[in-house]
Amino acid sequence: MVSSTCNPAKYLSGQCGGKSRFILLIGAVFVGASLMISVALLCCFIRRRSKLKARHSTKRLLSAATGNCNIPFYSYKEIEKATNSFSDKQRLGNGAYGTVYAGKLHDEWVAIKRIKHRGHEIMDQVMNEIKLISSVRHPNLVQLLGCSIEHGEQILVYEFMENGTLCQHLQRERGVGLSWLSRLNIAAETAQAISHLHSAANPPIYHRDIKSSNILLDCKFRSKVADFGLSRLGMAETSHISTAPQGTPGYLDPQYHQNFHLSDKSDVYSFGVVLAEIISGLKAVDFNRPPDEVNLAALATDRIGRACLNEIIDPFLEPCMDDAWTLSSVQKVAELAFRCLAFHRDMRPTMIEVTAELELIKLSRWPSSEENTYTASSEGSSHCSPSSVSEKPLSITKSRSLRSVIALQNGDAGSFNSSEKLRDNSPVSFQNTWSSERSSPSSNSLLSNVIQ
Known part of the structure; x- marks a missing residue:
């Protein structure tokens, strides 16, 4: 008589009946499935816990x-x-x-x-x-x-x-072109932002990637500096920090590239390239230009140094060159760019000095005979007025405007911002790509x- 119970030993020796074998097989499958489910649940738990921990x-x-x-x-x-x-x-x-x-x-x-x-x-x-x-x-x-x-x-x-980036407007990838006054406002606001990083932040911040494509423009064409991925904290007690050169070709400080010494003057050099772009409308690096003109920094310093600025001025601005203030201010900005692009960093101005000079260039537009009150008026040519929109009148004293330069270095957003008061209110369409x-x-x- 076959036993009613069947264990694995009997099953293997063939002493179990068919029904008992079937029951034992089902039990083994159930146990195996349970083990597999348990292992899977454990793996899921571990994975989920790992994700939560991360x-x-x-x-x-x-x-x-x-x-x-x-x-x-x-x-x-x-x-x-x-x-x-x-x-x-x-x-x-x-x-x-x-x-x-x-x-x-x-x-x-x-x-x-x-x-x-x-x-x-x-x-x-x-x-x-x-x-x-x-x-x-x-x-x-x-x-x-x-x-x-x-x-x-x-x-x-x-x-x-x-409104995208400054680069897109200078390259006519967006819009019909920026007037000289708009470019000057953007340059001054960008300088204020960089100066704030260098002087108001403690410790100072070196951006390391100042370029026209990292200068963004809002609906009123106000400048906003972006992309801090490569930025580094400086040390107030030292003139530079040592770090491997990183940045964008055409904007990189040659002395930083040579000796790995990153300083606030590295950003000054990059900003000098941006000023050259603003004046010329040319790309920082363009292999479609003659070999000795591929690098805009080298091209600009050569032409400015030889008093041949007219050879690189953006053709879009040429109709305004008959205006005495426009011609004079373009020349002054070019001279400032030339100093920013000096090979030796000690020869370059600080961003505070750059900001102050740009503010003075802007203020020179208004006649001093009007009891130190400056009123912006619209100009006939769309090339000469910002985005073809007449500027709004403003009543500010020169001394107050100069004080605003200092306030901006300290990041006082509540203080008077002369460049914002000078800003045009250009309409913007979301249909512009x-x-x-x-x-x-x-x-x-x-x-x-x-x-x-």
Whole structure:
């Protein structure tokens, strides 16, 4: 008689009946399935815990980076909804480290930078940008509005710049061209922002990537300096810090490239290249030019040094060269650019000096006979007036304007901003496209069908 019970030994020796074998087989399958499910659940738990740990670690790093500044965290779902699942129709452009999209968060248009590379180096750069940009406040520095770190993503949210970049306007990729007064205002505001980084921040901040594509323009063509990924903190007690050269070809300080000494004068050199771009409308590096003219810094210093400035002035500005003030101010800005582009850093002015000189050049436009009251008036040619819109009258004294230069160095946004008072109120259309080219937030084109 066969036993009613069957153990594995009996099963293997063939002493079990068919029904008992079947029951034992079912039991073994159930046990095996249970083990597999348990292992799978354990793996999922470990993976989820690892992700949560990484997320909390990143949040701690962000908190440490921002200090007392609270940077809002957006959920991935919010970002995904704002960009229509990162739709190509809302893509502003691709950069070296990420893709920038236009998005709408809480009924406000923003620029969303999605970091496409991962790793410690990229994370360090993201953290560096968050740390530096959240540590300073100035009306001419782009503002970081928040970030998202869910689903392994690194996403930064910036204020949206409706008018793209200075580079796009100088290259006629956007708009019909900037008047000289608009260019001068943009130069002065950019100088104020850089000067604030150098002088008001403690320790000082060296941007390391000043270029026309990192100078953004808002709806009123106010300048905002962006992209702090390469920026570094300086040391107040030393003239420079030693670090491997990084930056954009054509803008890089040659002495920094030669001896690895980064200083505030490295940004001064880069700004000198921007001034040369503003005057000439030429690219910082262009291999379509003759070999000895590929580098704009070398070309500009040669022409300015030989008193041949007329050879590089932007043809768009030529109709205004008959105006005495325009001609004189272009020459003064060219002389300032020449000094900024000096090879030896000790020969270059500081950004405070550059800012003061640009403000004085602007003020020289107004006749002093009007009891020190300066009124901006519209000009007949669209080349000579900012964006073909007449300027609004203003009543400011010269002494007050000069005091505003000092106030701006200290980042006093409440103080009078002479350049903002001089700003034109040019209308802007969202139908103007931005060309897709560069990496800084809001630095590329918003397609006409993004904003309806």
